[in-house]
Amino acid sequence: VCEMAFHCVVLFLGMAMSTVYAQIPSTSSYGERGSDLGIQLFAQVARSRPQENVVMSPHSVASILGMLLVGAEGNTRRQILTALRYKKHGPYKMLKRLHKNLTSRENRDLVTIANAIFAQQGFKMEDLFVSTNKANFQCESKNLDFSDTSEAADSINNWVRDHTKGMIPTIVSSDMLDGALTRLVAVNAIYFKGLWKSRFQPENTKMRNFTAGDGKVYRIPMMSQLSVFNIGLASTPFGIKYKVIELPYHGDTISMLIAVPSEDSTLVSEIIPHISTMTIQSWTKLMNQRKVRLLLPKFTVEAETDLEAPLSALGITDMFDQTKANFKQISSEPLHVSKALQKSKIEVTEDGTKASAATTAILLARSSPPWVIVDRPFLFIVRHKATGTVLFMGQINKP
C-alpha cells in the first residue's frame, strides 16, 4: 500500500460590518508583519481581478499561517516564517500578546476572532500542537467524521455561523471535503462590527453618480457628512498622488482608511503595489484635521478567495505539495493543505453612536467647507491602531 497524503483544508474567513474616520501607530509589530503578508496577498488577488470588488482580511491569513506554523517542520516551516518575517524561535509569545490585544475589552464590541481546528475522529493530533494553539489563539480543537462529508460540512458551517453572529452562514461545501482523505480543517473567523465615531445621517444619503472601474457611470447611494476628518495627500514613489481619509470607529481603537486617486485617470491598481504597513504608518504624518463635507458610497462587499495561488506566489509552496509538505508536529501521518479559502464580507452604512451625532450637529451650524467626494474606485483599510494590524482591506470598483 502506498503512502497516502491526507488533505488539510484551510479556511480563512473574515467579515466586517461597519459604518466613518482614523489615526496611526509605530514599529514593525507582529501585527504589522502578519498584515504585510496579507496586504501582499491582497495585491496579488486584486491584480487578478482588476475590475471587481475585493475584500480580504490580512490578519486572518496571518492567523491561520500562525496556527499551521505550530505544526510545521523543515522547509514548510521556513517558508511560512520567511513570508511572515517572524523570528525562528518563539514567535508564539508575540502572537499570543497580539491576539490578546486585538480581543481586549476595549475592542470587544468591534472585533471577534474565533479559531478552530477540526480533525478526523480518531486522528491523533500532537498534544503540543493542540495546547500551543489553544494557549496562543484560543483555538478550539474538535473531532469530526469527514467520511460523511455533508454532515462534516454542516458542522463546520454551523460553527462559522455561530462565530460570525450569522453573517457568514456557509464557508465550506461538502464537495470541498474528501470523505477518504480529509484529516484536518483549520478555520479562522473574524467578525467585525464597527460603529462610526461620527455617524452619517441617513436622510443625507442620496443617489449620486459613481464612475466605476469599467468607466461606466452608476447611480449609487452616497452617504454624506459634514465633520472634521483626518485628511492627507500621499504619493507613490512614482509620483502618483492619492487622497487619504481616516474615519474612526467609536472607541477610537480602530479606524477605516480610504485611499482614492487624486486624478480621474489614475487607477486604484497603480496605488496598491505601494501599500504596506509602513506606507499606512506614513500617512499619519501627512494627515491633518480638516473640516470637510465627505461623500462616501454606502456599500456591502462579500468575496471568497482561493489563497493557494497567491500564497504560492509569495513563496509558501511546500505546504500545498503532497510530496513536500511537512506537518510532522501535527501528526506522524503525512498531511498537506488541499484548500486555502478566505471568505470576507464588509458592510459600510451610516450607523453610528448618538454621542457623536451631537458633535456633527455643532459642526453643521458653521459655513460651507470643501467637499471630498469618493465617486471613483477606491481602497479601504480597517486597522487596529495600537498594533498596526490590518483587519480588512478591500478595493471597491463599483459599490
Ligand SMILES: *[C@@H]1O[C@H](CO)[C@@H](O)[C@H](O)[C@H]1NC(C)=O
Ligand atoms: C496593545 O498594544 C499596544 C502597543 O504595543 C499597547 O500600547 C497597548 O497597551 C496594548 N493594549 C492591550 C489591551 O493589550
Ligand SMILES: *[C@@H]1O[C@H](CO)[C@@H](O)[C@H](O)[C@H]1NC(C)=O
Ligand atoms: C450622472 O451621470 C449621467 C450619465 O453619465 C449624466 O447624464 C448626469 O448628468 C450625471 N449627473 C450628475 C449630477 O453629474
